[in-house]
Amino acid sequence: AQSVTQPDIHITVSEGASLELRCNYSYGATPYLFWYVQSPGQGLQLLLKYFSGDTLVQGIKGFEAEFKRSQSSFNLRKPSVHWSDAAEYFCAGRDYGGSQGNLIFGKGTKLSVKP
């Protein structure tokens, strides 16, 4: 079965430090992959998406992600974290086994930022 896995439940980084959040997927076909961010009590906001082409994709708020087929990964990165980046981050991929448009979400990684 298809799956999206975020191995880290909670990560703490210092403000100004670099960030990498891990995401692994299991798909047979070329996946459509997404990263979303959720602040407490809010809905999810799309950070970036990968459909095809350049494997390094740029998103909003200074985030980027790199699709690596050999590692089945789509890790999210930011060179310098700001306190406002503290939130929960979800990786998602298109559900090829379900109806059109359905996504499979990872369980999320909560990011805390130390001053």
Next chain:
Amino acid sequence: SQTIHQWPATLVQPVGSPLSLECTVEGTSNPNLYWYRQAAGRGLQLLFYSVGIGQISSEVPQNLSASRPQDRQFILSSKKLLLSDSGFYLCAWSGSSGYNEQFFGPGTRLTVL
């Protein structure tokens, strides 16, 4: 531009009472619509999705139901709430091609006492 609304934002209901949560989308037509539940400390659980008026697919058998009376309106209902229905309910929409990202509403926090 497209916007998605959910109401109410917060709801506290007694066990056994009915439920109606509403989601509307503006600025697009014939969207796919989705209801998710997010329980405390857990990820997103897809409850229902709809590809058109009156077309509802259920992902998880449970105490809830969904309806789509209009193209851009999606309603989540229950006749009798259970304690386990507490959670954060999110509505989302995507383009109808099936190859698009989903856009989420602000959510409804439901507490069943």
